[in-house]
Amino acid sequence: MLLLRSRPLASPARLTKLGALAGVGFFFAPALAFAEPSPALDRFSFSVGAYSADPKFNATVSSPYGALRTRDLEPGRVTMPRVTADLLIGDSHGLSFDYYRYKRDYFGQAGGNESFGGFGTVSAVGNANLNVKLDFAKLSYKWWLGSGNTVFGLGAGAAYYNIGVATNANVAVNGRIRTLNEDSSDNAVAPLLEVGVRHAISPDLRLFADFSGVRKGGGRFHGSIYNASAGVEWFPVKNVGLVLAYGATHIDMARETSTAETRVKVKLNGPSAFVKARF
Secondary structure (H helix, E strand, C coil): CCCCCCCCCCCHHHHHHHHHHHHHHHHHHHHHHCCCCCCCCCCEEEEEEEEEECCEEEEEEEECCEEEEECCECCCCEEEEEEEEEEEECCCEEEEEEEEEEEEEEEEEEEEEEEECCCEEEEEEEEEEEEEEEEEEEEEEEEEECCCCEEEEEEEEEEEEEEEEEEEEEEEECCEEEEEEEEEEEEEEEEEEEEEEEEEEECCEEEEEEEEEEEECCCCEEEEEEEEEEEEEECCCCCEEEEEEEEEEEEEEEEECCCCEEEEEEEEEEEEEEEEEEC
C-alpha cells in the first residue's frame, strides 16, 4: 500500500514573512532591471540626419572585350540620408541600428589591357557611364564596459547591403567599336564587428567614436565595408539634441556574372549632422 504523507501548512508568521519579501522584491524589481545607466548612454535614442561626403571612386569591369579600369574619379560632394537608433537593455547591454543609402552616377574614361590565350594582348579604351547605388543597414548587439562617465562598447551582429551597378560603355578594341551594357544588382547579409567609446562631459554634452567592419567572402557577390566616425552630442533641451560627426566609409564590392565581373571601390569622407531624440 502506498502511503501519502501530507506536509504541514506554513505557519501564519512564515506566510507573513514570505509576503513581505515578495512585496519588497516587487517594489525593487523595476529598479534592478532599470538601474540608472552611465550618463554617456540613453535608454532609447533615435536620430535622423544626413551624411555629406566627398567621394572618390574607381571601378573595374572585366568583359569579353577586355578589362576596363577607370581612373580615380572625384565627381563632387554627395549628401545621403541616414537613420540610427540605440536601445539599452539593463545597464550594459543594448541593440544598435544604422541605415544609409549611397547613390551616384559617374562618367569617365576607362581603359585597360587583357591577355587572351592564342590572341595575344587586346587593348580596350572608351568612355564608361556607371550608375552605382548602395543600401546599407546594420543591426548589432552591444556590450558596454564601465559605469562612469566613460564606457567602451563591443558589438557583433549582421549587416545587410544591396548594391546595384549599371555599366554602359563604348569601347574601341583594336580599332573597332564595341558596346558594353551590364546591369547587375545583388544583396547579401554579412557578419559585423564594431567597437565604440562614449564619454559624458556633462549629461547634455557628450563625445563618441565608433568603428565597424563588414566582410563577406566567397559567392558571386563579395567584398568589405568599413565605417569610422567621431563626434559630439549636445542637448539644449532634455530630450532633443544635435549630433555633429566626421566619418569615413570605405566600400570595396565585387559582383561576378557569367559574362563580366564588376568591382567598385568608393571612399567617402565628410561630416554628418543629426537631430537626436532620447528617452
